Amino acid sequence: MTSVNNVHMVDNLTNGGMLKPSHTTKVEIKPVDNDKGQNGIRPKTTSASSILHAKVDQKPATVTGSKGSYLYTADGNEIFDATCGAAVACIGHNDPRVKEAIVKQLDTVEYCYSPFFATEAAERLAQTLTQSTNGEMSKVFIVSSGTEAIEAALKLARQYYTELSTPQPQRTKFIARKQSYHGNTLGSLSVGYHAGRRAIYEPILGSNVAHVSPCYPYRDMKEGETDEAYVARLAQELEDTFQSLGPDTVCAFVAETVAGMTLGCVPPTPGYLKAMREVCHRHGALFILDEVMSGMGRTGTLHAWSHEESMVAPDLQTVAKGLGAGYAPIGALLVNKRIVDTLARGTGAFTHSQTYQGHPVACAAANEVQRIIREDNLLGSASILGEKLGTLLRERLGSHKNVGDIRGRGLFWGIEFVKSKSTKESFPPSDQIAGKLHKTGFMPEYGISLLPGSGTVDGKNGDVIVLAPAYNITLADVEMIVDKLERVVHAVLG
Structure with a gap:
């Protein structure tokens, strides 16, 4: 690193407020290394997140935009938010x-x-x-x-x-x-x-x-x-x-x-x-x-x-x-x-x-x-469209060999998945069925956010997917949610 010497005059104030030179001191001023912070520690050049995410070494997709029931991510994905996050964004995004x-x-x-x-x-x-x-x-x-x-x-x-x-x-x-x-x-x-x-x-x-x-x-x-x-x-x-x-x-x-x-x-x-x-x-x-x-x-x-x-x-x-x-x-x-x-x-x-x-x-x-x-009478909408959502879920997924139960009320529905429909035996936790359904939904060919739950039976066993869309969705949205979910289920479970 190159050093440069500058001479600074150190002055004392006289009683009259005039600056009066008293003595000179040589001070060595070293230029700042712009690659280091104020504490002299060189920051790492890395794209790793500084957030303690749910998975410590995995950064989720970055949302760069939103409108209504849709989220847009940095990798170009368009995701239909069928869960309002965790049943939160009940009037949609960006109102x-x-x-x-x-x-x-x-x-x-x-x-x-x-x-x-x-x-x-x-x-x-x-x-x-x-x-x-x-x-x-x-x-x-x-x-x-x-x-x-x-x-x-x-x-x-x-x-x-x-x-x-x-x-x-x-x-x-x-x-x-x-x-x-x-x-x-x-x-x-x-x-x-x-x-x-x-x-x-x-x-x-x-x-x-x-x-x-x-x-x-x-x-x-x-x-x-x-x-x-x-x-x-x-x-x-x-x-x-x-x-x-x-x-x-x-x-x-x-x-x-x-x-x-x-x-x-x-x-x-x-x-x-x-x-x-x-x-x-x-x-x-x-x-x-x-x-x-x-x-x-x-x-x-x-x-x-x-x-x-x-x-x-x-x-x-x-x-x-x-x-x-x-x-x-x-x-x-x-x-x-x-x-x-x-x-x-x-x-x-x-x-x-x-x-x-x-x-x-x-x-x-x-x-x-x-x-x-x-x-906007969204309670009435949630009630009417919720009934339609429940009906379509039962019609399209009720007979699937791995769907044990479909239950809910309003725009709050859960689908419990089982290994055996007749015995209600759950999938082993190692299969991570709910997690796989969630991750598959994020794929561009499906583009839907599903809320996964595990341990529903006893805290260890049991898989469920929850749907909790915005109250202001349309009938077309309801039909699309069920269609996308059905395709995701078939992709993961056959």
């Missing part, structure tokens, strides 16, 4: 109305700390959510994800019992379901139950959660058993679990209204939600429904629990994915009036907060998404 709402909010305020300040965007979203429950829920706690909403629900359930007029501090336990998923933080992972996802974290998960059977009629209903008998059996299992734990030690029962990826879009058997709630309330415990994936219109109604004839409203409800449609990270906890009233008579505060709760930009995006869903 100019939502972008305009975000910019408008940025012109007002991009962020303020919600314990100190309120914003119109957050107030309006909370009001929209409470009104949509016909008065069942009276307050909303707005966060940035479904996992955060679950964490808040668990904390609020615990706090509720410490603030009753006669406190019940012994209530520290929760009951949830096997083959469920409620998030990936330690608290939410503790109430969820997917053996594969929990395995390495088991030693540090909470020990205050018991798990009962899921509502999974395809595999768990006995031959000749009626819906009523099956529901009664599951309710008795929940009752027995309350008794084994001590009924007065349980805070709440937590369940997905319609099971998500871990089980694969299984709707509740008629009467199931009502029966589970009755067991909870009999013992003074709360009934918590997780609608992070199935709520906000995904199953054809804004709240998945409203499908039940008796409108089985929960005490606490979580929502997220369809709330903001992916335009900004957002989730929410909806709270029943009696829980709010208990806190109001007690400490008057929820002992929990998060930096980005009620984020104004996220709330503005969600407000616009919900306006579009209402004014």
Whole structure:
């Protein structure tokens, strides 16, 4: 490296502010090596990603554009997003109305700390959510994800019992379901139950959660058993679990209204939600429904629990994915009036907060998404086209030798694949059937995004593909989805 000497005059200021030379110092100035950073370390010239991707050494395809239900990648692929990512982008991509709402909010305020300040965007979203429950829920706690909403629900359930007029501090336990998923933080992972996802974290998960059977009629209903008998059996299992734990030690029962990826879009058997709630309330415990994936219109109604004839409203409800449609990270906890009233008579505060709760930009995006869903009648579309999607799936794939079950509601459908249709035997995990179907869908000749799930039977065995397209798809889109999926299935399984 070449060095160059320069002489700099070091001057002192006189009292009059004049620069007066005092002495000279030679300083060797070395030119900067432009190949090195400020710390003198030469960066590697590599195209490797600096992101810790799901597969450490595999960078996914880069999305360079989007419109409606289509994603465009750097390698020239056009992908029909039949899953909305993970059931998120429910009004499609790149909607100019939502972008305009975000910019408008940025012109007002991009962020303020919600314990100190309120914003119109957050107030309006909370009001929209409470009104949509016909008065069942009276307050909303707005966060940035479904996992955060679950964490808040668990904390609020615990706090509720410490603030009753006669406190019940012994209530520290929760009951949830096997083959469920409620998030990936330690608290939410503790109430969820997917053996594969929990395995390495088991030693540090909470020990205050018991798990009962899921509502999974395809595999768990006995031959000749009626819906009523099956529901009664599951309710008795929940009752027995309350008794084994001590009924007065349980805070709440937590369940997905319609099971998500871990089980694969299984709707509740008629009467199931009502029966589970009755067991909870009999013992003074709360009934918590997780609608992070199935709520906000995904199953054809804004709240998945409203499908039940008796409108089985929960005490606490979580929502997220369809709330903001992916335009900004957002989730929410909806709270029943009696829980709010208990806190109001007690400490008057929820002992929990998060930096980005009620984020104004996220709330503005969600407000616009919900306006579009209402004014474009997308719930009706999701219901009608969802029925058509289910019908076509059964017509085109129901008889395939490796399709065990097709189930779902609205625009939320799961196809469970089996090695043997008659015995319901799953493919060995090493076959990675769901993963192969997913990867094949990305090939240019198919151009479709499919959501793969594994371990659906017991956390290790079982393969499912989930479809969760945008609410504003067309009948032609539905037919195309089924056509592409059928060709992918034939390509992988024959």
